[in-house]
Amino acid sequence: MTNYKRIMGTLLVLLCMHAAGWAKAPKYVFYFIGDGMGLNQVVATQYYLRSCAGELGITPLGFAQFPYTGIATSYSSSSDVTDSAAGGTALATGHKTYNGAIGVDHKVIPVTSIAEKAHRHGAKVGVATSVTINHATPASFYAHQKSRNDYYEIGAQLATSGFEFFAGGDLAEKVNPDDPTAPHLYDLAQEAGYTIARGYDGYTASSHADKIILIQHEEAVENTLPYAIDATTADLTLSQVTRAAIDHLYDKRHKQGFFLMVEGGKIDYACHANDAATALQEVVDFDNAIGIAYEFYKQHPKETLIVITADHETGGFTLGNGSYALNFAALQAQKASQAGFSRIVNRMRHENKDSVTWNQMQQALKANFGFWDTISLSERDEKALYSEFERSFTGEKNIKMAESLYYRDEPISALAVRILNRIAMVSWPVGSHTAAYVPIFAIGNGAEQFVGQMDNTDIPKRIAAIAGYNR
Amino acid sequence: MTNYKRIMGTLLVLLCMHAAGWAKAPKYVFYFIGDGMGLNQVVATQYYLRSCAGELGITPLGFAQFPYTGIATSYSSSSDVTDSAAGGTALATGHKTYNGAIGVDHKVIPVTSIAEKAHRHGAKVGVATSVTINHATPASFYAHQKSRNDYYEIGAQLATSGFEFFAGGDLAEKVNPDDPTAPHLYDLAQEAGYTIARGYDGYTASSHADKIILIQHEEAVENTLPYAIDATTADLTLSQVTRAAIDHLYDKRHKQGFFLMVEGGKIDYACHANDAATALQEVVDFDNAIGIAYEFYKQHPKETLIVITADHETGGFTLGNGSYALNFAALQAQKASQAGFSRIVNRMRHENKDSVTWNQMQQALKANFGFWDTISLSERDEKALYSEFERSFTGEKNIKMAESLYYRDEPISALAVRILNRIAMVSWPVGSHTAAYVPIFAIGNGAEQFVGQMDNTDIPKRIAAIAGYNR
Numbered sequence: 001m002t003n004y005k006r007i008m009g010t011l012l013v014l015l016c017m018h019a020a021g022w023a024k025a026p027k028y029v030f031y032f033i034g035d036g037m038g039l040n041q042v043v044a045t046q047y048y049l050r051s052c053a054g055e056l057g058i059t060p061l062g063f064a065q066f067p068y069t070g071i072a073t074s075y076s077s078s079s080d081v082t083d084s085a086a087g088g089t090a091l092a093t094g095h096k097t098y099n100g101a102i103g104v105d106h107k108v109i110p111v112t113s114i115a116e117k118a119h120r121h122g123a124k125v126g127v128a129t130s131v132t133i134n135h136a137t138p139a140s141f142y143a144h145q146k147s148r149n150d151y152y153e154i155g156a157q158l159a160t161s162g163f164e165f166f167a168g169g170d171l172a173e174k175v176n177p178d179d180p181t182a183p184h185l186y187d188l189a190q191e192a193g194y195t196i197a198r199g200y201d202g203y204t205a206s207s208h209a210d211k212i213i214l215i216q217h218e219e220a221v222e223n224t225l226p227y228a229i230d231a232t233t234a235d236l237t238l239s240q241v242t243r244a245a246i247d248h249l250y251d252k253r254h255k256q257g258f259f260l261m262v263e264g265g266k267i268d269y270a271c272h273a274n275d276a277a278t279a280l281q282e283v284v285d286f287d288n289a290i291g292i293a294y295e296f297y298k299q300h301p302k303e304t305l306i307v308i309t310a311d312h313e314t315g316g317f318t319l320g321n322g323s324y325a326l327n328f329a330a331l332q333a334q335k336a337s338q339a340g341f342s343r344i345v346n347r348m349r350h351e352n353k354d355s356v357t358w359n360q361m362q363q364a365l366k367a368n369f370g371f372w373d374t375i376s377l378s379e380r381d382e383k384a385l386y387s388e389f390e391r392s393f394t395g396e397k398n399i400k401m402a403e404s405l406y407y408r409d410e411p412i413s414a415l416a417v418r419i420l421n422r423i424a425m426v427s428w429p430v431g432s433h434t435a436a437y438v439p440i441f442a443i444g445n446g447a448e449q450f451v452g453q454m455d456n457t458d459i460p461k462r463i464a465a466i467a468g469y470n471r
Numbered sequence: 472m473t474n475y476k477r478i479m480g481t482l483l484v485l486l487c488m489h490a491a492g493w494a495k496a497p498k499y500v501f502y503f504i505g506d507g508m509g510l511n512q513v514v515a516t517q518y519y520l521r522s523c524a525g526e527l528g529i530t531p532l533g534f535a536q537f538p539y540t541g542i543a544t545s546y547s548s549s550s551d552v553t554d555s556a557a558g559g560t561a562l563a564t565g566h567k568t569y570n571g572a573i574g575v576d577h578k579v580i581p582v583t584s585i586a587e588k589a590h591r592h593g594a595k596v597g598v599a600t601s602v603t604i605n606h607a608t609p610a611s612f613y614a615h616q617k618s619r620n621d622y623y624e625i626g627a628q629l630a631t632s633g634f635e636f637f638a639g640g641d642l643a644e645k646v647n648p649d650d651p652t653a654p655h656l657y658d659l660a661q662e663a664g665y666t667i668a669r670g671y672d673g674y675t676a677s678s679h680a681d682k683i684i685l686i687q688h689e690e691a692v693e694n695t696l697p698y699a700i701d702a703t704t705a706d707l708t709l710s711q712v713t714r715a716a717i718d719h720l721y722d723k724r725h726k727q728g729f730f731l732m733v734e735g736g737k738i739d740y741a742c743h744a745n746d747a748a749t750a751l752q753e754v755v756d757f758d759n760a761i762g763i764a765y766e767f768y769k770q771h772p773k774e775t776l777i778v779i780t781a782d783h784e785t786g787g788f789t790l791g792n793g794s795y796a797l798n799f800a801a802l803q804a805q806k807a808s809q810a811g812f813s814r815i816v817n818r819m820r821h822e823n824k825d826s827v828t829w830n831q832m833q834q835a836l837k838a839n840f841g842f843w844d845t846i847s848l849s850e851r852d853e854k855a856l857y858s859e860f861e862r863s864f865t866g867e868k869n870i871k872m873a874e875s876l877y878y879r880d881e882p883i884s885a886l887a888v889r890i891l892n893r894i895a896m897v898s899w900p901v902g903s904h905t906a907a908y909v910p911i912f913a914i915g916n917g918a919e920q921f922v923g924q925m926d927n928t929d930i931p932k933r934i935a936a937i938a939g940y941n942r
Contacts, residue, residue: 039510039542039907039908040907040908042908043542043544043906043907043908044906046544047546047551047906051551056546056547056548056549056550056551057544057546057551058544058546060924064924065923065924066923067922067923068922068923069540069541069542069922069923069924070540071510071514071540071542071910073514073517073528073529075518075527075528075529076527077527078527079527079795079796079797080518080522080527080528080790080796080797080799081790081791081794081795081796081797082795083795099795316787316789316790316791316898316900318787318789318900318901318905318907319551319552319787319905319906319907320552320787320901320903320904320905320906321900321901322901322902322903323552323903324550324552324553324554324570324903324904325550325551325552326550326551326552326906328551427787427900427901428900429787429789429792429898429899429900430789430791430792430793430898431793432791432793432794432795433791433795434789434790434791435514435515435518435790435791435797436510436511436514436789436790437510437511437513437514439542441924451538451539451540451922452536452537452538452539452540453531453535453536453540453912
């Protein structure tokens with residue numbers, strides 16, 4: 001190399017660093033994980049949004065417009081098709097492990113998560129989700145447990161994590177099923193200095209607290225946040241959770257900044273149930289939460305990195321049913337999730353002492369799926385609904401419930417969703433996870449490193465390197 | 472802005488251009504289109520390759536390791552689910568059009584393709600495919616026709632294109648079905664100065680020719696290149712086509728370089744037939760052809776751009792069947808495509824004057840699908856095969872053939888493929904196209920512009936801008 005070239009090269013590096021201002025690591029790192037959010041879920045939501053305007057094509061989601069995109073493989077050490085525990089552990093720790101493992105490698109040896117590294121580095125840390133806070137994905141960021149089903153033990157590790165912020169619907173198994181004399185998980189957490197805040201108002205009332213666990217209001221029907229399609233204005237939302245997390249973690253004088261993981265956990269739930277309208281509205285809800293982070297990014301562009309990915313795809317969600325068309329506009333007619341309509345049907349059952357009439361059921365189906373209104377039904381579909389109504393509400397009481405991973409739904413609710421999905425021209429070949437690529441979208445300081453095909457384990461490794469968490 | 476900053480900025484731009492050497496447009500542009508190659512087809516091939524070594528996870532394809540990745544939407548102006556004509560036209564011209572249109576917009580007005588722009592710019596141009604050269608995708612680069620089915624008219628426009636290189640299996644409808652007195656398409660082409668070369672040897676014998684149309688050898692059984700899984704050493708391959716194209720188009724003294732489009736057209740055929748082993752080997756074959764371009768890129772890194780994409784996904788191809796596992800190793804047992812095995816069955820039918828025995832059929836199934844050998848069958852699958860054999864070879868001769876878009880196959884061949892796919896834990900919800908994202912992989916001068924979510928119409932626009940074809 002000539003001296004000229006060497007001098008030019010050195011000057012170039014210095015100038016680039018100077019001009020770009022990127023030489024410093026990002027202080028604020030957002031890591032969004034859409035559970036079950038494959039590439040098809042992302043593009044389908046954009047077709048859905050556009051179809052609401054009666055047009056072909058897409059209306060872009062906010063995060064889909066982020067400048068950097070990558071694709072990642074998601075296999076685990078025990079199977080080409082990962083579960084959320086091995087997927088979460090890979091995304092949290094950069095280690096492949098067996099399906100079911102939380103924060104341990106394939107030899108059941110604990111491995112450090114990026115959240116733990118960030119905390120050691122001095123960053124404030126938040127872990128948030130729309131499901132239970134000791135569910136597989138969030139758990140992978142603070143716990144180390146042989147099995148994802150050890151909810152109580154995982155919850156106990158939450159209390160000792162020292163992380164500044166947790167949020168979700170609730171904790172699962174707050175009482176130890178193996179030892180009822182063991183302390184309640186929230187007692188453990190409070191002893192460790194956590195304030196339990198209920199609902200967004202509960203958060204604002206205790207935002208001065210040192211360490212917070214933010215959960216749903218007391219009257220919530222589930223231990224997760226409700227599906228966006230079912231939510232009422234009283235419910236805590238993933239956007240509120242994200243806003244609270246930033247409010248709690250951000251301190252401009254704290255030079256190590258913060259690390260925040262937010263999981264859109266119910267995209268996966270809806271995809272397990274093969275419930276398209278509900279899944280797509282969960283993706284919109286997830287995008288809204290990311291939008292809160294994006295607002296923060298715009299105020300701190302050089303100091304912020306936002307990375308969005310997924311742990312796996314769920315359902316083999318397919319945009320098409322064999323014709324060369326989609327009819328996603330039909331999904332607008334759906335006003336409750338399969339689980340939500342199941343609750344409505346169940347309520348009808350109890351309020352009417354089991355003597356629900358076909359007319360009452362038709363009114364409920366009309367209100368929640370647009371049937372006989374905006375959605376016309378074939379004679380065959382109408383017959384199928386009537387038969388299911390007869391089976392469910394007259395004669396024998398031994399109803400075969402519609403089982404998906406997280407719900408046992410009224411069969412007429414599952415049938416209504418299946419009919420609407422078919423009318424919308426969606427296909428769901430499976431009710432489980434698949435080995436599809438997961439998408440990566442990134443913006444901010446270091447975002448250009450999330451381009452290309454990579455493995456899911458590369459993502460936390462790159463974030464840690466960019467943010468300087470390994471130092 | 473301070474003077475200091477202005478000076479530093481100017482210096483930076485100059486130094487960057489100097490150091491990177493990227494200031495010049497690429498002279499050599501490769502545009503690879505995998506017809507029907509969705510993201511799942513790409514990642515599935517990598518799982519398949521790894522499973523051949525008896526391991527979990529992936530063995531990366533060459534092109535999947537290219538440094539830049541993007542994702543593109545593929546809807547047409549008439550439907551959210553495109554066909555190959557509207558998809559090809561979008562990728563060739565940057566214009567949305569209706570399904571069925573070749574090189575015309577939604578008002579049936581001709582629109583200029585990137586190949587035509589490159590040719591006007593002075594670049595030599597090649598258009599190559601593994602299917603017929605007047606099929607939708609290649610046609611979109613040189614023809615302007617209301618309907619993709621106007622094969623004769625499209626073939627006639629090929630002759631007047633002036634492009635230096637064409638390749639594929641053959642031309643479809645070389646004789647005008649509406650006017651048998653109209654000239655044969657190869658006569659038209661020869662009058663326009665084209666040399667028709669048959670097979671790779673035919674190419675080498677006429678490589679000095681000015682303009683070449685390279686097609687299959689005379690004994691070929693189809694008018695496309697055979698599926699990789701069915702090919703014999705006598706057959707022309709997509710890699711040979713790519714090698715011939717580079718050999719013919721590259722001239723280091725020609726300062727406008729070349730533009731070459733290569734379509735892997737039979738990925739789509741196999742996906743329409745829901746034939747996984749055949750589809751994945753087509754992706755491998757496509758990767759091999761891209762490998763030839765990559766070798767060229769390594770010799771001319773600053774002067775070359777390679778972009779790989781697809782026109783749409785076909786089949787809703789899903790990596791999973793409801794269990795949390797894949798068994799892609801099973802696909803290794805398949806030695807013929809559904810169409811190839813259909814030909815074998817048909818030959819057995821004729822050679823044995825229709826008195827094929829179950830034992831003969833079992834031998835053929837064993838040799839081509841590994842049944843009763845490496846692949847053990849359930850009693851139910853065995854019964855299904857035997858029933859199909861009985862239906863197909865005894866009693867009534869009115870057999871219901873298995874129809875997919877491009878083939879009418881023996882039903883026992885379709886059944887064998889379906890059984891093996893189920894054993895491999897693959898799902899194919901549809902036999903048509905879907906609106907999934909299409910992948911983009913890129914390397915070389917300008918490749919960094921193919922990152923992020925974009926529309927398929929953006930791809931040729933960006934290539935044209937990078938290569939300076941608009942000047």
